[in-house]
Amino acid sequence: MEVIDEIGDIEHSFEERFDYFGNKSSPITIFYPRNDDEVARIVKLCYEKRIPIVPWGAGTSLTGALSGRDHIVIDLSKMNKIIEINEIDWYVRAQAGVILADLQEKVKEKGFFFPPDPASYFMCTVGGAIAESSGGMKGVKYGSFREWVLALKIVLPNGKIVKIGEPLRKNRAGYDLVHLFIGSEGTLGIITEAWLRIVPIPKNSIMTIAAFPRDLEAVGNIILGLRKNKILPELSEYLDYDVIKAMNKHLNANLKETKGGMLLLQIDESDLEAVNKILKDNCEDIMIANEDEAIRLYSLRAQALKAIKSEHENLSFAEDIVVPISKLPEAIKKLEEMRTKYNTKFYLISHIGDGNMHPCIIVDDEKSRLELFEKIARMAIEMGGSISGEHGIGKQKAKLLVEQIRYSNGEEVLEIMYKIKRIIDERQIMNPRKFVELAYNDFWQKA
Numbered sequence: 001m002e003v004i005d006e007i008g009d010i011e012h013s014f015e016e017r018f019d020y021f022g023n024k025s026s027p028i029t030i031f032y033p034r035n036d037d038e039v040a041r042i043v044k045l046c047y048e049k050r051i052p053i054v055p056w057g058a059g060t061s062l063t064g065a066l067s068g069r070d071h072i073v074i075d076l077s078k079m080n081k082i083i084e085i086n087e088i089d090w091y092v093r094a095q096a097g098v099i100l101a102d103l104q105e106k107v108k109e110k111g112f113f114f115p116p117d118p119a120s121y122f123m124c125t126v127g128g129a130i131a132e133s134s135g136g137m138k139g140v141k142y143g144s145f146r147e148w149v150l151a152l153k154i155v156l157p158n159g160k161i162v163k164i165g166e167p168l169r170k171n172r173a174g175y176d177l178v179h180l181f182i183g184s185e186g187t188l189g190i191i192t193e194a195w196l197r198i199v200p201i202p203k204n205s206i207m208t209i210a211a212f213p214r215d216l217e218a219v220g221n222i223i224l225g226l227r228k229n230k231i232l233p234e235l236s237e238y239l240d241y242d243v244i245k246a247m248n249k250h251l252n253a254n255l256k257e258t259k260g261g262m263l264l265l266q267i268d269e270s271d272l273e274a275v276n277k278i279l280k281d282n283c284e285d286i287m288i289a290n291e292d293e294a295i296r297l298y299s300l301r302a303q304a305l306k307a308i309k310s311e312h313e314n315l316s317f318a319e320d321i322v323v324p325i326s327k328l329p330e331a332i333k334k335l336e337e338m339r340t341k342y343n344t345k346f347y348l349i350s351h352i353g354d355g356n357m358h359p360c361i362i363v364d365d366e367k368s369r370l371e372l373f374e375k376i377a378r379m380a381i382e383m384g385g386s387i388s389g390e391h392g393i394g395k396q397k398a399k400l401l402v403e404q405i406r407y408s409n410g411e412e413v414l415e416i417m418y419k420i421k422r423i424i425d426e427r428q429i430m431n432p433r434k435f436v437e438l439a440y441n442d443f444w445q446k447a
């Protein structure tokens with residue numbers, strides 16, 4: 001309460017909050033700052049009084065990254081200005097609370113393109129997407145946020161405001177702190193502004209194809225076929241049969257329901273002949289979409305998780321594993337085996353072209369669900385993949401983070417990560433008991 005009295009003139013409210021999967025946040029209060037100085041004032045006071053802070057974008061985290069109690073929430077939603085679109089240096093400068101779809105629309109009006117497009121693009125904020133290093137549907141060609149952030153303005157945990165990086169394509173001045181903050185999940189400071197790289201809207205002619213593979217094995221064959229033929233799609237998204245059924249039921253999607261699900265591809269027109277050949281060998285049906293249908297399919301794909309959640313209200317887990325593309329057929333086979341062994345349903349949504357899969361497990365019994373969740377993640381680790389491609393670690397995958405680092409990097413690496421956290425956030429007030437801190441303290445130290 002002391003905090004509220006001292007910061008009295010900054011808008012605040014009291015409420016409980018829930019993230020997309022229903023994880024609860026019971027904060028002391030929620031502040032809605034409008035500029036960097038207001039953020040810095042709140043943070044400085046919290047630093048002095050050692051009050052934990054959770055930065056909040058749009059709350060679409062899928063890993064429990066916002067949950068907890070007795071902290072304050074700094075909600076960035078009122079910091080939603082696009083400050084500059086630089087048409088010569090090709091960057092957009094925006095406040096952290098800008099909704100990603102708004103930013104994409106504004107740069108499009110000027111003839112530019114900002115590719116990272118998490119399927120939550122119509123809800124999530126620029127700051128949240130940077131803090132998660134979000135990927136998305138166009139990630140197969142353009143990568144995730146990591147590849148598009150040039151510079152950041154940060155309020156550090158002691159309340160000081162710093163700018164890191166420059167809006168330059170090349171910059172070798174010191175350690176790369178920008179990339180340290182990308183994907184830091186609110187544990188190192190608060191991003192208040194970002195300079196993001198933009199490129200002219202591509203002029204090549206893009207074809208959208210909805211393909212209906214014979215089965216899951218055929219999906220793996222298609223992706224391998226594209227790679228062998230050196231074809232890089234703009235988009236290659238997979239939705240399995242059950243996802244399509246849920247989308248038809250809850251989104252009136254009117255999509256063809258075939259056993260092998262649907263592969264949504266966007267390719268350069270010049271690759272059409274080669275792609276058609278690969279698809280014909282593996283698909284029951286192929287449909288080339290016109291412009292309107294292409295927009296509709298893209299938007300439907302973005303809502304796939306929503307459709308599953310409408311079918312299973314208590315859905316609280318979505319995997320985010322990545323496997324090397326060369327191991328995709330093997331991973332798909334193993335997923336199928338697990339599905340049979342556990343006699344369960346999991347809906348498979350996948351940014352399949354970059355090996356990133358989101359099986360959403362539906363098992364009533366919590367213990368089996370957790371067991372299967374960990375089994376799938378371990379499969380990815382053992383294949384030289386990762387437990388998270390884009391959703392991050394949050395609370396949910398801290399134990400698995402330790403397992404992956406042990407297996408692939410060595411424990412020294414977790415030590416380094418934890419030391420970085422302690423140096424930047426010496427009082428451990430930023431989004432506590434999550435991510436590296438949780439992994440280090442609960443699952444490594446106690447092991």
Ligand SMILES: Cc1cc2nc3c(=O)[nH]c(=O)nc-3n(C[C@H](O)[C@H](O)[C@H](O)COP(=O)(O)OP(=O)(O)OC[C@H]3O[C@@H](n4cnc5c(N)ncnc54)[C@H](O)[C@@H]3O)c2cc1C
Nearest residue numbers: 057058059060061118119125127128129131135186191390
């Ligand atoms: C339907 C749906 C589809 C999704 N699809 C994808 C997808 O395709 N790809 C993908 O990568 N993710 C996806 N996600 C996950 C999620 O949307 C992304 O991680 C998103 O970018 C988070 O943005 P947000 O603004 O909601 O952040 P929040 O959920 O509010 O916060 C996420 C994390 O970032 C921190 N944070 C937020 N703002 C700041 C800030 N300004 N400074 C510092 N830390 C901050 C928070 O403390 C928290 O740890 C999806 C989620 C949903 C609900």
